[in-house]
Amino acid sequence: MTGTIIENLSGRKLAVLMTFLLLCQITCFLIGGLVAPTPANANSILGTVCQDTSTVKNDTTKWFYNRGRGSCKSINLEDLHQDISEADIVFAFQMPIPRDSNTLDYSRWQQNLIGVLQFEIKYHSQMEVKPRSVVTIDARLAYQNKGDPEDEWKLYTQSIEKRHLDCYIHNDEYLYNCSAIPLFELGSLYHDFYLLNVRLPVDTPDMNTNIGHLQDLWLTVIHQNGGFTMVWVSLKTVFFPCIIAILVWFWRRIHMLQRKPVLLEKMLLCLGLALCLLNMPLEYLTLHFDLPFMLLLGDIRQGVFYAMLFSFWLIFAGEHMLIQDISAQSSLKQYWRHLSAVAMGCISLFIFDMCERGVQLRNPFYSIWVTDIGTNLALTFIILAGISTGVYFLFLCYMVWQVFKNISNKRQTLPTMCSVRRLHYEGIIYRFKFLMLATLLCAALTVIGFILGQVAEGQWKWDENIEIEYTSAFFTGVYGMWNIYIFALLVLYAPSHKRWAVTENTSDTQNLSEEIEFNGIPSETSSEISSLTSYIRKVNID
Amino acid sequence: MASSSVFRFLILLAALVWIVATEDGRRRREPWTNGSWFTMGLVEFEKWSNQTELFSDKSRMCSRIRGLTPGQRRVCRRHKDHMPAVAVGVKNGITECQHQFRDRRWNCTVTTDDTVFGPLTFIASRETAFTHAITAAGVSLSVSRACRDGRLASCGCSRAARPRNLHNEWVWGGCGDNLEYGYKFTEGFVDIRERERKVKRGSREQGRQLMNRHNNEAGRRAVIKKSRVTCKCHGVSGSCSLITCWQQLASLREIGDYLRDKYDGATEVKVSRRGKLRLSNPHYSLPTAQDLVYLEDSPNYCVKNSSLGSLGTTGRVCNRTSAGIDGCALLCCGRGYNTKRTTVRERCGCKFHWCCHVRCNTCVKTTEIYTCK
Numbered sequence: 025m026t027g028t029i030i031e032n033l034s035g036r037k038l039a040v041l042m043t044f045l046l047l048c049q050i051t052c053f054l055i056g057g058l059v060a061p062t063p064a065n066a067n068s069i070l071g072t073v074c075q076d077t078s079t080v081k082n083d084t085t086k087w088f089y090n091r092g093r094g095s096c097k098s099i100n101l102e103d104l105h106q107d108i109s110e111a112d113i114v115f116a117f118q119m120p121i122p123r124d125s126n127t128l129d130y131s132r133w134q135q136n137l138i139g140v141l142q143f144e145i146k147y148h149s150q151m152e153v154k155p156r157s158v159v160t161i162d163a164r165l166a167y168q169n170k171g172d173p174e175d176e177w178k179l180y181t182q183s184i185e186k187r188h189l190d191c192y193i194h195n196d197e198y199l200y201n202c203s204a205i206p207l208f209e210l211g212s213l214y215h216d217f218y219l220l221n222v223r224l225p226v227d228t229p230d231m232n233t234n235i236g237h238l239q240d241l242w243l244t245v246i247h248q249n250g251g252f253t254m255v256w257v258s259l260k261t262v263f264f265p266c267i268i269a270i271l272v273w274f275w276r277r278i279h280m281l282q283r284k285p286v287l288l289e290k291m292l293l294c295l296g297l298a299l300c301l302l303n304m305p306l307e308y309l310t311l312h313f314d315l316p317f318m319l320l321l322g323d324i325r326q327g328v329f330y331a332m333l334f335s336f337w338l339i340f341a342g343e344h345m346l347i348q349d350i351s352a353q354s355s356l357k358q359y360w361r362h363l364s365a366v367a368m369g370c371i372s373l374f375i376f377d378m379c380e381r382g383v384q385l386r387n388p389f390y391s392i393w394v395t396d397i398g399t400n401l402a403l404t405f406i407i408l409a410g411i412s413t414g415v416y417f418l419f420l421c422y423m424v425w426q427v428f429k430n431i432s433n434k435r436q437t438l439p440t441m442c443s444v445r446r447l448h449y450e451g452i453i454y455r456f457k458f459l460m461l462a463t464l465l466c467a468a469l470t471v472i473g474f475i476l477g478q479v480a481e482g483q484w485k486w487d488e489n490i491e492i493e494y495t496s497a498f499f500t501g502v503y504g505m506w507n508i509y510i511f512a513l514l515v516l517y518a519p520s521h522k523r524w525a526v527t528e529n530t531s532d533t534q535n536l537s538e539e540i541e542f543n544g545i546p547s548e549t550s551s552e553i554s555s556l557t558s559y560i561r562k563v564n565i566d
Numbered sequence: 567m568a569s570s571s572v573f574r575f576l577i578l579l580a581a582l583v584w585i586v587a588t589e590d591g592r593r594r595r596e597p598w599t600n601g602s603w604f605t606m607g608l609v610e611f612e613k614w615s616n617q618t619e620l621f622s623d624k625s626r627m628c629s630r631i632r633g634l635t636p637g638q639r640r641v642c643r644r645h646k647d648h649m650p651a652v653a654v655g656v657k658n659g660i661t662e663c664q665h666q667f668r669d670r671r672w673n674c675t676v677t678t679d680d681t682v683f684g685p686l687t688f689i690a691s692r693e694t695a696f697t698h699a700i701t702a703a704g705v706s707l708s709v710s711r712a713c714r715d716g717r718l719a720s721c722g723c724s725r726a727a728r729p730r731n732l733h734n735e736w737v738w739g740g741c742g743d744n745l746e747y748g749y750k751f752t753e754g755f756v757d758i759r760e761r762e763r764k765v766k767r768g769s770r771e772q773g774r775q776l777m778n779r780h781n782n783e784a785g786r787r788a789v790i791k792k793s794r795v796t797c798k799c800h801g802v803s804g805s806c807s808l809i810t811c812w813q814q815l816a817s818l819r820e821i822g823d824y825l826r827d828k829y830d831g832a833t834e835v836k837v838s839r840r841g842k843l844r845l846s847n848p849h850y851s852l853p854t855a856q857d858l859v860y861l862e863d864s865p866n867y868c869v870k871n872s873s874l875g876s877l878g879t880t881g882r883v884c885n886r887t888s889a890g891i892d893g894c895a896l897l898c899c900g901r902g903y904n905t906k907r908t909t910v911r912e913r914c915g916c917k918f919h920w921c922c923h924v925r926c927n928t929c930v931k932t933t934e935i936y937t938c939k
Contacts, residue, residue, distance in 0.1 A: 065740025
């Protein structure tokens with residue numbers, strides 16, 4: 025008779041293991057809170073208004089910047105210039121901006137770059153800016169590397185984009201309050217310096233007419249912090265060999281058995297493989313190669329992992345359903361209804377991601393939210409994913425509820441058994457519930473941490489000098505938690521090799537007596553995942 | 567022998583008297599606690615900034631700016647390139663002050679001498695409190711803005727005063743917000759005036775120093791208070807699992823509106839013997855760091871009094887229909903008003919064309935202008 029390790033583990037060993045895992049968890053949290061900086065940082069850059077004196081405006085070799093040799097002639101937009109046309113005006117953003125009299129450059133550890141535009145529009149009572157007016161932006165992005173001549177910028181990408189400009193005003197203010205416009209997302213920060221040139225063309229009579237008296241253009245660039253990437257990649261580097269080792273150990277243990285692996289063991293293996301994929305420290309490659317698809321790949325890796333985790337929970341609950349007729353080997357086909365909810369959600373999110381970040385591989389300025397069709401399409405996929413998640417959780421809750429109902433039903437028959445066996449069964453039920461509790465705890469902690477993070481970010485103020493980086497702690501904490509959770513699952517749900525007959529050396533004398541009782545049960549030869557199911561069957565036979 | 571020694575003594579005495587007299591005169595001309603550094607707002611830095619050698623180490627720009635104390639000169643020498651931004655900040659502050667007080671009896675009039683606001687700066691009144699707050703706010707805002715342009719290369723990076731290895735710090739944790747830098751620089755540059763001179767504890771001068779520091783702080787805090795936090799979600803698939811927020815600078819108009827409310831609710835304080843500011847009336851509520859405080863009552867701005875710096879309201883334009891402070895009854899202090907009918911041509915129905923053209927119609931309007939007697 026074989027069970028899983030969790031059933032054969034003594035209470036003390038379980039406690040030691042749990043304490044160890046808890047310590048690992050706390051370490052992960054503290055690393056994020058005390059070592060890592062905030063995950064990302066934003067810098068605001070005020071656009072320099074350059075005057076383009078050339079006659080050919082479509083020349084992409086001509087760049088405008090405000091620092092270094094060949095910098096442009098800047099003008100002040102507050103005064104009106106009657107002699108200048110809109111095609112002559114270029115907003116130049118040179119990033120990163122220098123600090124402490126030093127020229128800074130982007131490091132590849134900073135991973136990605138997101139640009140957000142903000143318009144500062146002066147209020148005039150006679151020319152009001154309507155909400156949701158469309159602004160057309162001619163954006164060109166160039167790059168330069170250390171060692172290049174100061175006036176040599178190479179074209180990275182260019183595009184003419186439309187964006188919605190949402191401005192409103194409270195009675196008699198001086199400036200409109202305009203919403204930020206997401207402009208670009210670079211999946212890789214391969215080069216050292218970047219330069220963005222923005223023009224607001226008026227090619228047709230109704231283009232850029234309702235944008236009012238634009239005074240300033242701000243660009244906020246968000247990059248991941250190098251320190252956070254380092255801590256993150258180090259965590260992955262530590263977790264990756266661990267998960268590989270545990271997976272190898274788990275698979276060897278299953279192969280040493282006489283029987284074929286059951287569904288739950290296969291699911292555990294798949295879950296482990298998904299975690300492997302998530303833990304693979306691919307970020308090292310970005311330090312040497314230009315890999316703009318890293319953002320998309322990161323999304324896919326997380327998606328695969330969560331899909332596997334959700335499917336595992338369903339099947340875990342299903343396999344412990346205790347509704348008998350388990351003569352046949354259970355297979356994935358039994359769960360197709362439940363799993364289709366997971367698949368549906370994942371596929372919709374994947375399509376949405378491909379439409380947004382997939383297209384951004386070709387054009388970093390692309391946004392699906394600009395056109396009405398795009399917005400509807402994106403919303404459709406997001407709502408579909410939301411519905412699937414709702415359906416999934418309904419299924420899961422129903423199944424868990426059924427498991428608990430079955431357990432409490434069977435428990436009523438417990439007092440009729442002899443005391444040794446009863447203690448053993450109670451222990452099994454306790455441990456099963458313990459793991460359910462652990463899952464719930466992990467899920468609840470993730471959700472609570474996430475909500476707290478949102479609240480904390482919403483009330484963000486710089487002068488509250490907090491030493492602990494909450495957001496980083498949340499990320500490393502949650503990441504570590506799910507890793508440890510899966511490590512624990514793989515270890516505790518691996519088949520036990522402890523033969524009941526040869527457990528003389530164990531300190532637990534109860535096991536010995538139980539083993540004798542168990543030997544008389546005829547159903548033991550069938551393959552089973554846990555002795556809980558065997559116990560149910562035995563009760564049926566009784 | 568005796569006569570020569572008496573003569574020597576007389577000369578010595580005369581010299582002493584002269585020294586004391588000139589010392590007195592100097593002090594009257596440039597006391598420590600007046601707002602004379604506001605002259606920076608009147609300096610035409612645009613003309614200076616064409617000279618590239620202006621910010622070089624050898625440039626004597628800082629000694630050319632009048633009204634700076636020795637401590638401020640030190641800061642100036644260390645951050646020469648910040649000075650145009652400071653000047654713009656002071657200038658914007660003064661303009662904003664004039665906008666906020668355009669309808670009041672005191673309308674933030676600027677004199678041409680070194681004191682900028684005239685003899686009014688010697689009175690620790692509400693109005694002085696406001697001028698300190700608005701200029702501090704203007705400088706703080708202007709420095710923050712100049713940093714974000716990227717042309718002011720010496721702006722700080724992190725919370726630490728000067729990181730040991732800037733490049734590593736930047737890669738590790740990025741650079742902090744410039745709003746913070748503007749706040750800190752202004753604190754260092756403006757408040758140093760009130761700190762560098764030791765005065766008798768509990769004296770009027772110390773009270774003035776404390777008041778100025780409090781009001782400067784209120785101005786700087788107003789910049790932060792009115793800045794808007796904008797956030798961007800950029801987590802998995804663009805979800806809000808990861809949010810980054812930043813401070814968006816407010817316009818000086820919003821800050822001015824906020825500070826004028828603070829001016830209306832300013833608290834009168836007195837200086838205690840221990841050298842702390844105390845409420846003059848214990849029934850008032852305690853002022854916070856965002857509130858303005860003053861020590862002395864304002865002079866009567868209704869009548870012209872050149873020794874106090876009051877110009878009087880004679881000749882000011884008032885609003886006949888308003889019952890508020892800009893109404894003729896209040897603004898003219900009950901002296902009545904003159905009515906004048908004029909025809910004005912003004913632009914109306916304007917349409918703005920990006921980037922640089924405004925097309926307007928001209929309207930002819932007949933209006934009545936009321937001026938105080």
